Amino acid sequence: MEKRRRNRPEYEMEIIDTTYPGIGVGYVEGQEMHAKHMFPGQVILGRHLKNKQGIGQMMVLDKVKAAPWEVEPKCVHYLKCGGCMSQEVPYDLQIRWKEKEVLEMMEAGGLIPVRYHGIHSSPEQYHYRNKMEYTFGDETKGAPLSLGLHYLSRKNSIITVDQCQLVSEDFNRLLRATLDHFSATGIPYYWPMSHQGTLRNLIIREGKRTGELMAILVTATDPELDPLAWANELLKTDLSGKLTSIWHMTNDSLQDAVVADRLDLLYGEPYIHEIVCGLNFRISPQSFFQTNTEAAERMYRQVLEFAGDLAVKDVFDLYCGTGTIGNILAPYAKHVTGVEIIEEAVQMAQENAKINGNDNATFLAGDVKDVIATLTKAPDLIVVDPPRGGIHPKALQYLLEFKAEQIIYVSCNPKTMVQDVMKMTDYAIHDLVLMDNYPNTNHIEAIVLMSRK
Numbered sequence: 001m002e003k004r005r006r007n008r009p010e011y012e013m014e015i016i017d018t019t020y021p022g023i024g025v026g027y028v029e030g031q032e033m034h035a036k037h038m039f040p041g042q043v044i045l046g047r048h049l050k051n052k053q054g055i056g057q058m059m060v061l062d063k064v065k066a067a068p069w070e071v072e073p074k075c076v077h078y079l080k081c082g083g084c085m086s087q088e089v090p091y092d093l094q095i096r097w098k099e100k101e102v103l104e105m106m107e108a109g110g111l112i113p114v115r116y117h118g119i120h121s122s123p124e125q126y127h128y129r130n131k132m133e134y135t136f137g138d139e140t141k142g143a144p145l146s147l148g149l150h151y152l153s154r155k156n157s158i159i160t161v162d163q164c165q166l167v168s169e170d171f172n173r174l175l176r177a178t179l180d181h182f183s184a185t186g187i188p189y190y191w192p193m194s195h196q197g198t199l200r201n202l203i204i205r206e207g208k209r210t211g212e213l214m215a216i217l218v219t220a221t222d223p224e225l226d227p228l229a230w231a232n233e234l235l236k237t238d239l240s241g242k243l244t245s246i247w248h249m250t251n252d253s254l255q256d257a258v259v260a261d262r263l264d265l266l267y268g269e270p271y272i273h274e275i276v277c278g279l280n281f282r283i284s285p286q287s288f289f290q291t292n293t294e295a296a297e298r299m300y301r302q303v304l305e306f307a308g309d310l311a312v313k314d315v316f317d318l319y320c321g322t323g324t325i326g327n328i329l330a331p332y333a334k335h336v337t338g339v340e341i342i343e344e345a346v347q348m349a350q351e352n353a354k355i356n357g358n359d360n361a362t363f364l365a366g367d368v369k370d371v372i373a374t375l376t377k378a379p380d381l382i383v384v385d386p387p388r389g390g391i392h393p394k395a396l397q398y399l400l401e402f403k404a405e406q407i408i409y410v411s412c413n414p415k416t417m418v419q420d421v422m423k424m425t426d427y428a429i430h431d432l433v434l435m436d437n438y439p440n441t442n443h444i445e446a447i448v449l450m451s452r453k
């Protein structure tokens with residue numbers, strides 16, 4: 001396979017355009033070619049691997065000429081770890097290209113909003129992330145234990161990212177303390193190919209506005225492991241925030257994903273808090289929370305504004321996570337019903353309703369496609385905020401049968417959003433706003449307000 005790849009032709013190509021998500025576009029002998037994570041003005045040496053729908057897919061071998069706009073990347077791990085891919089692009093260009101990519105996709109789908117409110121930059125371009133999921137491994141076979149993210153070009157190797165610029169310094173300190181502790185114990189990392197070893201992941205979450213930190217050690221079952229010794233080590237770490245919740249998660253699943261077979265609280269409270277739009281939210285180990293708190297607040301305020309006068313409206317908050325959108329709308333609405341697949345997040349959503357005095361909000365656990373089939377009272381407004389894959393076709397069908405007056409679609413993947421909205425032919429697109437909640441990456445958030453024609 002590798003030999004076949006090496007035999008493919010190589011070309012120098014100037015990137016002249018971008019397409020979603022952050023893919024460089026150029027031409028070789030009249031054929032359109034795509035190269036991941038490259039931007040207009042850069043010249044690459046690429047290998048033409050294959051065609052996808054007539055478009056050549058180039059593997060970048062080298063950047064032979066930098067673009068005149070390039071700035072010095074801030075992070076020492078840049079382009080080794082696959083975490084963020086556009087640090088050399090000045091921020092105003094990052095958002096200009098993201099905007100262009102989304103608007104082009106919408107136009108290609110025939111989706112033209114009545115009002116476009118532009119793209120909003122993130123309040124912070126660095127240190128904005130409130131959650132990281134690190135993996136234990138090594139850089140090369142037999143090398144010392146590492147803890148961090150997958151190498152960009154060697155997916156089975158892990159690079160220790162203890163100077164990451166997307167998170168606060170407390171994340172880097174907790175990562176280092178964990179790595180030092182387990183390097184000394186000699187406990188092996190878990191190897192997903194052979195299903196042997198112990199140490200799988202370290203997850204850190206932070207309430208940016210409360211300073212509360214949660215650390216979760218994820219391991220396979222191992223009687224030799226002493227998670228309390230690790231927790232005690234973390235508690236000695238010098239931090240700007242407060243480590244208020246430490247968990248041990250046992251994961252014996254064969255999947256290469258974080259799955260909790262067992263959760264043991266090792267220290268402190270079972271959750272941390274975050275304050276958004278003046279409300280207090282509890283975040284448990286496994287529940288979803290927007291990763292950029294400052295940007296999320298702005299996004300929720302936009303949803304509230306798009307929702308208009310809610311006083312007589314019944315609202316559905318589909319894919320509700322910890323109930324952030326539902327609980328922010330509830331004080332103004334007649335009633336809110338939230339639906340979320342992760343039970344623990346639903347419990348948090350209910351608790352969040354209670355601590356914020358929202359007795360008109362109900363949160364239900366289950367797959368949206370199953371739960372909405374059981375809901376009998378049609379809502380006036382449906383807010384959907386699905387995962388990157390978009391809305392399941394069955395869920396979309398039920399959703400449309402409610403004939404709600406308004407739909408607000410919040411999306412972290414405009415590509416699937418465009419596909420879903422194209423099927424909502426009974427609705428007109430009134431407003432669109434784009435928000436860059438993920439600087440230095442190719443991700444972007446879109447919010448669309450639709451009303452029934």
Ligand SMILES: C[S@@+](CC[C@H](N)C(=O)[O-])C[C@H]1O[C@@H](n2cnc3c(N)ncnc32)[C@H](O)[C@@H]1O
Binds near residue numbers: 289324388
């Ligand atoms: C993009 S998040 C949005 C969460 C929430 N609106 C917020 O802003 O915090 C998507 C949520 O959908 C949930 N989810 C994924 N698939 C689902 C499904 N099939 N049915 C219900 N919820 C689902 C995820 O667990 C996650 O909490």
